[in-house]
Amino acid sequence: MRDTHPGVALVTGEPEAAAVAEPSLVALAAAGDTRAFERLYRQHVGRVHSLACRLAGREHAEELTQEVFIRAWEKLWTFRGEASFGTWVSRVAVRWILTWRSAQAVQRRRTENNEILEWLPAKAARPDVAMDVEAAMEKLPDGARQVFVLHDVEGFKHEEIARLLEVSVGTSKAQLHRARMLLRRHLDR
Amino acid sequence: MTDRWTESLSEYLDGELVPEDRRELGLHLESCADCAQTLRELEQVVERARALPDRAPEHDLWPAIEARITGRAEAATKIEPARIPERLAERARPVRRAASVVSFTWPQLVAAGLAVALLASAAFWLGTRGDGRLAQHTPNPAAPGTTFTASRAQNSNEAAIAELRDALARGRQDLDPQTVKVLEQNLASIERSIREAQTALDADPANPYLRRHLQETMTSKVNLLRQATFLASAP
Amino acid sequence: MTSLLVATAVAAAVSAYADTVVDVRPDTKLWLRNLRGTVQVSTWGKNAVRLQVPSLGRVRIAQRAGTVSIEPEYAHPHGMDATRYVITVPAWMGVAMVSPEASARVRGLKGDLIVRTVNGQVEVADNEGSVSVSSVQGPILVARARGHLDLNSVNGPITLADVTGSVNAETVNGSIELARVIADSVEATTLNGFVRFDGHFLDKGWYHFATHNGDIVVDLPKEPDAQVWVATYGGQFSSDFPVSAPRAKHGKGLQFTLGDGKAKLQLESFMGRIRLSREAGGRRTPVFEWRDFGQFTPPNPPNSPDDDHEEDK
Numbered sequence: 150m151r152d153t154h155p156g157v158a159l160v161t162g163e164p165e166a167a168a169v170a171e172p173s174l175v176a177l178a179a180a181g182d183t184r185a186f187e188r189l190y191r192q193h194v195g196r197v198h199s200l201a202c203r204l205a206g207r208e209h210a211e212e213l214t215q216e217v218f219i220r221a222w223e224k225l226w227t228f229r230g231e232a233s234f235g236t237w238v239s240r241v242a243v244r245w246i247l248t249w250r251s252a253q254a255v256q257r258r259r260t261e262n263n264e265i266l267e268w269l270p271a272k273a274a275r276p277d278v279a280m281d282v283e284a285a286m287e288k289l290p291d292g293a294r295q296v297f298v299l300h301d302v303e304g305f306k307h308e309e310i311a312r313l314l315e316v317s318v319g320t321s322k323a324q325l326h327r328a329r330m331l332l333r334r335h336l337d338r
Numbered sequence: 339m340t341d342r343w344t345e346s347l348s349e350y351l352d353g354e355l356v357p358e359d360r361r362e363l364g365l366h367l368e369s370c371a372d373c374a375q376t377l378r379e380l381e382q383v384v385e386r387a388r389a390l391p392d393r394a395p396e397h398d399l400w401p402a403i404e405a406r407i408t409g410r411a412e413a414a415t416k417i418e419p420a421r422i423p424e425r426l427a428e429r430a431r432p433v434r435r436a437a438s439v440v441s442f443t444w445p446q447l448v449a450a451g452l453a454v455a456l457l458a459s460a461a462f463w464l465g466t467r468g469d470g471r472l473a474q475h476t477p478n479p480a481a482p483g484t485t486f487t488a489s490r491a492q493n494s495n496e497a498a499i500a501e502l503r504d505a506l507a508r509g510r511q512d513l514d515p516q517t518v519k520v521l522e523q524n525l526a527s528i529e530r531s532i533r534e535a536q537t538a539l540d541a542d543p544a545n546p547y548l549r550r551h552l553q554e555t556m557t558s559k560v561n562l563l564r565q566a567t568f569l570a571s572a573p
Numbered sequence: 574m575t576s577l578l579v580a581t582a583v584a585a586a587v588s589a590y591a592d593t594v595v596d597v598r599p600d601t602k603l604w605l606r607n608l609r610g611t612v613q614v615s616t617w618g619k620n621a622v623r624l625q626v627p628s629l630g631r632v633r634i635a636q637r638a639g640t641v642s643i644e645p646e647y648a649h650p651h652g653m654d655a656t657r658y659v660i661t662v663p664a665w666m667g668v669a670m671v672s673p674e675a676s677a678r679v680r681g682l683k684g685d686l687i688v689r690t691v692n693g694q695v696e697v698a699d700n701e702g703s704v705s706v707s708s709v710q711g712p713i714l715v716a717r718a719r720g721h722l723d724l725n726s727v728n729g730p731i732t733l734a735d736v737t738g739s740v741n742a743e744t745v746n747g748s749i750e751l752a753r754v755i756a757d758s759v760e761a762t763t764l765n766g767f768v769r770f771d772g773h774f775l776d777k778g779w780y781h782f783a784t785h786n787g788d789i790v791v792d793l794p795k796e797p798d799a800q801v802w803v804a805t806y807g808g809q810f811s812s813d814f815p816v817s818a819p820r821a822k823h824g825k826g827l828q829f830t831l832g833d834g835k836a837k838l839q840l841e842s843f844m845g846r847i848r849l850s851r852e853a854g855g856r857r858t859p860v861f862e863w864r865d866f867g868q869f870t871p872p873n874p875p876n877s878p879d880d881d882h883e884e885d886k
Contacts, residue, residue: 176671176689177705181565183404190400195392202393211395215403222407282386301387307354326348333379336386517691520710524727524745531764531785535843538806547804551843555783559745559764566691566709566727 175234179225186225190218193235197242203286203298204246213249217242239303243313247295285335289328296321297328343373351380498560499529505567521567528563532556594623595634597641602684603662605670606644608632610655611693612672616664616681623661632658667702676711694729712747730766748787763787767845774799774836783841790848791840798832801849804841813851 177185197217201210221241228237286294295314299305300321307325311318343366349355350363367374502525510518535556539548597620605612617623622641626632631646643660655674662668667684670677676693679686685702688695694711697704700718712729715722719737730747733740739758742749749761754772761768762783770782771792780799782789793799793814803810804827816829840847 176669176687181561183408186407187400187404190403194399195394198395199390199392211397211399214395215399215406218399218403219406222403282383282390297387301384302390322349322354326345329348329380329383330344330376332383333376336379336383514692517709520728527746527764531843535785535806538843545806547841548806551783551785551806551841555762555764555785555841558743558762562725562743562745563727565707565725 175225175228178222179228186222189234189238193238194218196235197238200239200242200298200303201246203283203302204243204295205250206287209249213242213246216249217245220245236304239305240309240313243299243303243305247313281336282332285332289331292316292320293324293328293331296324297332300325301329343370344376347373347377347380351377351384495532495556495560498564499525502560502564502567521563524563528556528559531559592623592625593634594621595636595641596621597636597663597666599665600639601636602640602667602669603660604640604642604644605658605660605668605672605675606642607674608643608645608658608670608672609674610657611676611678612658612660612670614660614662614668614677614679614682616666616683617661618663620663622663622666625659625661627657627659731761774838776835778836779839780836781839781841783839784845785843786845787842788845788848789840789842790850791838792850793831795851796832798834799836799838800830800834801828801838802840803827803847805843805845805847807844808842809846810840810848811846812849814849 174185174189178189194214198210198214201213201217205213217238221238224241228234286297289297292314296310299310299313300307305313307318307321311321314321316324343363346355346359346363350360355363367377502521506513506518506521506525532552535548535552539545539552542548599620603614603622622634624632624634624643633642633644633646635642635644643658662682664681664683666682667686668679668682669687671687671689672693673689673691674693675690676695677688677690678696679688679698679700681699682697683701686697686700686704686706688704688706688708690707690711691709692711693708695706695708695713697706697715698717700715701720703721703723704715704718705723706713707725708729709727710729711726713724713726713731715724715733715736717735718733721738722733722736722740722742724731724733724740724742726744726747728746729744731742731744731749732752733742733750733754734752736751736753737755739756740751740754740760742751742759742761744763744766746765747763748766749763749768751759751761751768751770751772754770755775756772757775757778758780759770759772759778760781761770762781764785765787766784767787767789768782768784769790769792770780773794774780774797776798780791782791797814810827814831
């Protein structure tokens with residue numbers, strides 16, 4: 150049976166969920182195959198959207214996610230395959246989101262100090278630990294949250310984070326430590 | 339409690355201390371319960387961070403993305419089946435006789451009152467092929483009988499060509515010069531052909547073949563070249 | 574965290590002459606990336622991938638969930654001399670090769686094939702899966718294949734012989750020759766090259782040939798059975814078959830019917846000549862010969878190797 154997009158016929162006969170090798174999808178998408186790109190989108194939209202939520206807040210996350218994938222499509226020809234596509238698209242996402250944030254000139258009402266987390270009521274240990282971390286992350290000061298998301302959630306190294314955020318490596322390490330110290334006190338409860 | 343030990347705990351956890359500092363802190367941890375506790379807590383934070391699930395967006399964003407990347411305002415991929423001509427052309431007389439060579443030059447045919455057009459037949463085929471292949475090309479907006487503006491195809495071709503020029507200029511230092519030459523030559527060739535087709539269409543705006551030629555052939559060649567340029571740009 | 578293709582990675586750095594076999598599970602795909610030189614892929618009955626490299630250079634084979642990839646160990650593509658890769662795969666395997674500097678010769682594959690190259694030539698024979706090839710300079714040749722063929726080249730000619738299935742062939746500057754093609758749908762379009770087709774017209778088949786400057790020649794069988802639409806702007810049309818007075822309806826195309834008109838043939842050329850010819854089968858068609866590499870010859874004296882190998886980051 151012939152598919153209308155022959156390159157994607159790699160999965161002829163297989164169900165949608167079957168794994169077409171990612172490099173093949175990237176090659177096809179880079180050559181203009183939008184259906185291959187759609188598969189990449191479906192595989193990675195969760196990660197990008199989460200990143201958008203955590204770096205820029207839920208309100209704009211969908212719009213940002215959309216823009217990230219459009220940028221990724223436009224830049225796909227520069228992807229050299231030295232990292233996985235997921236990591237590459239995360240980098241695209243981070244750059245885009247941070248650029249967007251500075252363009253937004255968001256007025257943060259919170260002050261950049263530790264006091265926020267001190268106001269949280271003591272919590273009994275809750276079964277749904279993940280929500281705690283997400284909620285606590287939202288209350289972190291900007292710099293600390295960004296580094297924490299990039300390093301501990303997304304797995305970037307300090308050198309790269311420093312470049313992306315335009316700070317020194319020392320600052321990145323300090324912010325990470327700060328984020329972890331704040332969060333651990335929250336999780337403790 | 340903040341002290342020099344505590345400040346280094348994250349780096350210790352991430353394996354980023356130089357060996358002497360690492361040893362020193364390791365020794366300290368054996369005797370300092372507070373620091374050891376803090377370290378454990380930091381480990382937990384990191385573990386939970388790593389285990390955070392992804393949150394997919396509530397809405398499916400793909401249709402909007404697809405519309406943007408394919409340059410169409412609506413993400414329609416179906417071509418409306420056009421009206422099938424009421425009658426197909428009458429059959430030629432049976433050809434099972436001795437062949438005679440028939441030859442026309444185009445000016446003769448035009449002089450005989452024939453307009454060169456494939457629109458009706460194209461529409462017929464679009465309606466009956468059914469496998470959606472032509473969805474790959476820019477959809478033909480001209481259903482029989484509608485007025486046509488060539489500008490949409492032309493604009494997107496122009497934009498694509500400008501973008502290609504730009505990509506070739508940017509990629510010049512990375513690309514093999516021979517490859518650049520080939521791509522540029524072919525780009526020039528496409529542009530020439532587009533100009534020829536456009537000139538012809540300007541002189542004969544009602545000509546459906548020319549419209550289609552501009553729209554489909556040229557667009558698909560531009561796309562081919564774009565794909566090739568992208569591929570050539572990737573190492 | 575999104576699960577990426579994380580699994581046990583088996584990586585072997587291969588140097589000098591080497592012969593390596595990697596077992597694979599069904600449905601594994603082969604991914605050939607950034608190789609330079611000629612890549613020959615043929616098939617065998619084992620569920621394993623064999624790589625033979627006869628000359629210098631370091632190549633990495635990695636196996637992750639669902640994929641075996643073969644690529645240079647160093648990221649810098651110019652760090653490797655062009656060499657020959659002889660790869661043997663299970664016939665069922667899908668193969669994707671994205672190697673701008675490599676030529677490909679693939680034989681006997683039943684899985685689907687994707688090839689993307691810039692300067693390389695691509696030859697495919699005895700294929701049963703779908704084939705998707707894109708090249709810039711190189712010619713594309715396909716012989717004795719069944720399945721859907723999607724072939725694009727910017728400059729290179731595309732030549733098909735003894736093909737069954739369906740065909741989409743497109744070039745900017747190259748010619749497209751289709752010989753002894755049995756397909757229910759053929760689309761061959763070029764700007765400057767010519768198109769020549771000699772094959773069957775199946776009932777309800779659809780055959781579309783379009784050029785800007787090039788000629789189109791269609792060899793028809795003795796008793797053709799097709800509805801024909803012809804359009805050109807500045808070109809000519811001629812036919813070995815009698816064509817009754819073309820319908821002179823304004824706005825409709827030059828269309829006529831041969832035989833019972835079961836297939837549909839659409840011929841368009843802006844400036845070129847369009848010809849319906851009666852010579853089907855009588856013309857010699859170029860078909861390429863498959864030659865295995867046989868014995869390995871000593872490697873070519875290497876150019877002075879690049880010293881600036883970039884480590885893979």
